[in-house]
Amino acid sequence: MSETLGDAGPRRPVTLDDVARRAGVSQPTASRVLNGSARKVNEALRERVVTAARELGYTTNLSAQAVARGTSRTIALVISGISDPYFSAMAAAIMRQAELAGLRVSIAVTDRRSDRELELVREIRGHQPLAIILAGTGFLAPHPEDTLVDELRRYEETGGRVVLISRTDLPFETVSFDNHEGARQLARELAGLGYRRFLLLGSGTALLGMQQRIDGFVHGLADEGISHAADRILYPEFSWDGARRAIESLEEDTLREVELVFAITDDMALGAIAGLRSRGVSIPDDVAVAGFDDITTLRDIVPSLTTVHVALDTVAEEAIHRATTDGEVFTRKTVPAYPVLRESTPGV
Amino acid sequence: MSETLGDAGPRRPVTLDDVARRAGVSQPTASRVLNGSARKVNEALRERVVTAARELGYTTNLSAQAVARGTSRTIALVISGISDPYFSAMAAAIMRQAELAGLRVSIAVTDRRSDRELELVREIRGHQPLAIILAGTGFLAPHPEDTLVDELRRYEETGGRVVLISRTDLPFETVSFDNHEGARQLARELAGLGYRRFLLLGSGTALLGMQQRIDGFVHGLADEGISHAADRILYPEFSWDGARRAIESLEEDTLREVELVFAITDDMALGAIAGLRSRGVSIPDDVAVAGFDDITTLRDIVPSLTTVHVALDTVAEEAIHRATTDGEVFTRKTVPAYPVLRESTPGV
DNA sequence: TTGTATGCGTTATCAT
DNA sequence: ATGATAACGCATACAA
Numbered sequence: 001m002s003e004t005l006g007d008a009g010p011r012r013p014v015t016l017d018d019v020a021r022r023a024g025v026s027q028p029t030a031s032r033v034l035n036g037s038a039r040k041v042n043e044a045l046r047e048r049v050v051t052a053a054r055e056l057g058y059t060t061n062l063s064a065q066a067v068a069r070g071t072s073r074t075i076a077l078v079i080s081g082i083s084d085p086y087f088s089a090m091a092a093a094i095m096r097q098a099e100l101a102g103l104r105v106s107i108a109v110t111d112r113r114s115d116r117e118l119e120l121v122r123e124i125r126g127h128q129p130l131a132i133i134l135a136g137t138g139f140l141a142p143h144p145e146d147t148l149v150d151e152l153r154r155y156e157e158t159g160g161r162v163v164l165i166s167r168t169d170l171p172f173e174t175v176s177f178d179n180h181e182g183a184r185q186l187a188r189e190l191a192g193l194g195y196r197r198f199l200l201l202g203s204g205t206a207l208l209g210m211q212q213r214i215d216g217f218v219h220g221l222a223d224e225g226i227s228h229a230a231d232r233i234l235y236p237e238f239s240w241d242g243a244r245r246a247i248e249s250l251e252e253d254t255l256r257e258v259e260l261v262f263a264i265t266d267d268m269a270l271g272a273i274a275g276l277r278s279r280g281v282s283i284p285d286d287v288a289v290a291g292f293d294d295i296t297t298l299r300d301i302v303p304s305l306t307t308v309h310v311a312l313d314t315v316a317e318e319a320i321h322r323a324t325t326d327g328e329v330f331t332r333k334t335v336p337a338y339p340v341l342r343e344s345t346p347g348v
Numbered sequence: 349m350s351e352t353l354g355d356a357g358p359r360r361p362v363t364l365d366d367v368a369r370r371a372g373v374s375q376p377t378a379s380r381v382l383n384g385s386a387r388k389v390n391e392a393l394r395e396r397v398v399t400a401a402r403e404l405g406y407t408t409n410l411s412a413q414a415v416a417r418g419t420s421r422t423i424a425l426v427i428s429g430i431s432d433p434y435f436s437a438m439a440a441a442i443m444r445q446a447e448l449a450g451l452r453v454s455i456a457v458t459d460r461r462s463d464r465e466l467e468l469v470r471e472i473r474g475h476q477p478l479a480i481i482l483a484g485t486g487f488l489a490p491h492p493e494d495t496l497v498d499e500l501r502r503y504e505e506t507g508g509r510v511v512l513i514s515r516t517d518l519p520f521e522t523v524s525f526d527n528h529e530g531a532r533q534l535a536r537e538l539a540g541l542g543y544r545r546f547l548l549l550g551s552g553t554a555l556l557g558m559q560q561r562i563d564g565f566v567h568g569l570a571d572e573g574i575s576h577a578a579d580r581i582l583y584p585e586f587s588w589d590g591a592r593r594a595i596e597s598l599e600e601d602t603l604r605e606v607e608l609v610f611a612i613t614d615d616m617a618l619g620a621i622a623g624l625r626s627r628g629v630s631i632p633d634d635v636a637v638a639g640f641d642d643i644t645t646l647r648d649i650v651p652s653l654t655t656v657h658v659a660l661d662t663v664a665e666e667a668i669h670r671a672t673t674d675g676e677v678f679t680r681k682t683v684p685a686y687p688v689l690r691e692s693t694p695g696v
Numbered sequence: 697t698t699g700t701a702t703g704c705g706t707t708a709t710c711a712t
Numbered sequence: 713a714t715g716a717t718a719a720c721g722c723a724t725a726c727a728a
Contacts, residue, residue, distance in 0.1 A: 026716080028706095028708085028716085035706085063410075063420070064707090067721060068707040082430070082443065083437050104471070106454045106455070125407045126407045126410040127410050158360065301648055377697090379723060388697070408722085409720090411721085415721080
């Protein structure tokens with residue numbers, strides 16, 4: 001023991017050099033045994049290196065490794081928010097799939113501000129991840145999308161992969177739900193339950209996927225011979241509160257005619273329920289309600305909410321696949337969505 | 349234009365060298381301009397460097413920067429799960445505060461497996477972040493804590509900061525809620541509403557903070573002269589489902605005697621409500637229910653849940669402060685928690 | 697103020 | 713199979 005341990009002062013982290021020296025081998029050899037290399041190394045030496053590393057408490061400096069290799073096993077996930085149950089479920093699914101693929105994932109949150117989104121993508125680019133996955137973000141700004149696209153293009157040009165989830169507005173690999181078909185099937189089921197007079201709650205901000213849900217629903221009603229449905233479509237602010245206010249400011253006559261409210265997200269459906277209740281409407285006796293997304297943390301809601309289920313794990317799997325599989329071009333992939341009928345729509 | 353653009357093949361990322369060359373300056377000068385340095389640089393040159401960087405689409409290689417500097421502006425957050433509303437709210441609060449402090453945060457999820465937790469901490473150490481924040485994790489294993497402590501110690505020895513949130517079992521900086529006092533005040537308020545016969549739901553796995561909530565509640569009842577409360581304390585599995593099953597397997601006589609169920613988390617309180625309802629008990633008419641945490645995504649629950657509010661932002665702020673303020677030793681910090689009475693406990 | 701030279705911890709290329 | 717040596721992209725001590 002030539003070094004005095006026990007010192008309180010911050011020591012320099014243990015490097016590969018330290019390990020090599022202690023094991024009596026060269027530094028590249030230590031590298032080969034500790035971090036996966038194709039090269040084989042003598043069993044005796046390997047043993048010495050491993051124990052030396054353990055004794056010293058060595059951990060690979062991943063930054064240095066990334067610099068030397070020019071790439072890392074990390075994927076970056078850019079998401080609107082983390083406290084929103086829909087997005088946290090999405091993030092969880094992606095992390096699950098990423099772990100299966102042996103990948104790290106770093107999460108960045110945009111707070112629905114597209115300036116922040118651009119800033120984040122730029123910063124992420126500095127980390128040189130394997131891929132950047134954008135999950136349904138950045139819709140509150142007019143048109144700075146082109147700069148975002150520029151930034152992502154540059155990233156792709158240097159070998160990075162870009163994958164979009166549930167956001168078909170940008171020219172990159174996209175994985176999304178079958179919004180149209182899911183909403184259409186839901187509409188048909190609800191029509192089958194005898195509902196005829198609907199109120200639809202869409203999104204005030206233009207969001208392609210969300211409009212597909214409205215269109216699909218209308219389409220499904222048309223399938224069942226209900227064609228006047230498009231009369232009652234509102235486009236409030238895209239939030240719980242927006243939906244609540246929309247319902248609360250509804251004329252009494254209009255409200256009385258409604259049998260069922262379909263909102264394009266579970267979140268808005270809950271806002272609608274809050275609004276209905278504040279007006280003394282009983283659910284589902286007076287008015288039935290249906291949403292979209294099938295958020296799992298809603299299991300405690302009474303009555304349980306009829307909605308459209310989307311297979312997040314499948315979406316995540318497809319996204320990770322596209323993020324890791326190099327070379328091929330997949331363009332757009334759609335994952336099925338199907339209705340789940342629960343207590344909030346018992347039928348007329 | 350000496351370089352042919354338009355090539356499809358993955359190009360090498362733009363480096364500081366490229367920028368310097370195009371601006372006609374040395375590489376260190378470009379460095380000083382683009383990444384904050386104390387040194388000043390001539391306005392004309394600065395201009396040229398900045399435009400060159402913009403034209404080339406340069407972004408700092410953060411890995412290389414971390415290697416060169418030996419440190420980064422990143423903090424690592426280790427958390428049990430991300431789809432759990434409590435933890436996602438905590439993560440959101442920490443990210444907010446981190447952004448205010450100009451820090452990046454990378455999130456790692458343990459899935460409540462302490463082997464994974466150790467693995468993650470080791471990996472995180474390889475990223476050399478400014479600090480590691482552990483938020484209420486790793487309680488499903490017997491005693492591998494010492495290896496975790498070893499790992500964290502090593503990290504501290506090399507200049508890293510370790511901050512624990514709501515987890516007082518490890519010898520590091522800790523920020524936690526005042527579980528005892530919060531539960532105690534809640535108990536006193538509920539006693540003031542006339543409740544006398546309580547059922548308490550604790551945690552089957554030993555968790556210091558959770559036991560404090562039980563102890564505090566009992567203490568609060570004792571303050572009000574209710575001393576037989578400790579008779580009815582159950583310690584089911586620490587989950588929604590554990591609470592539900594505990595209630596469902598309750599003897600009919602016991603159940604009939606209960607006026608109010610206090611669960612140590614909102615999550616368990618909801619499980620209890622599910623259990624109560626499955627037994628035909630009406631809430632809050634037959635039995636009142638109270639929880640702890642004040643999860644915001646529970647706003648849609650009917651009846652609204654009486655609980656104990658914890659100031660997540662304050663906790664996050666304290667945690668970030670400790671993660672960034674160097675040198676000082678703060679030991680343990682406690683953040684207040686206070687009861688919020690809602691519809692689930694209208695009084696007898 | 698600016699440039700030269702060197703170092704950060706790792707991997708990769710090349711001899712041996 | 714192993715070791716010397718040159719990268720990787722950036723920051724800094726020092727010289728100019």
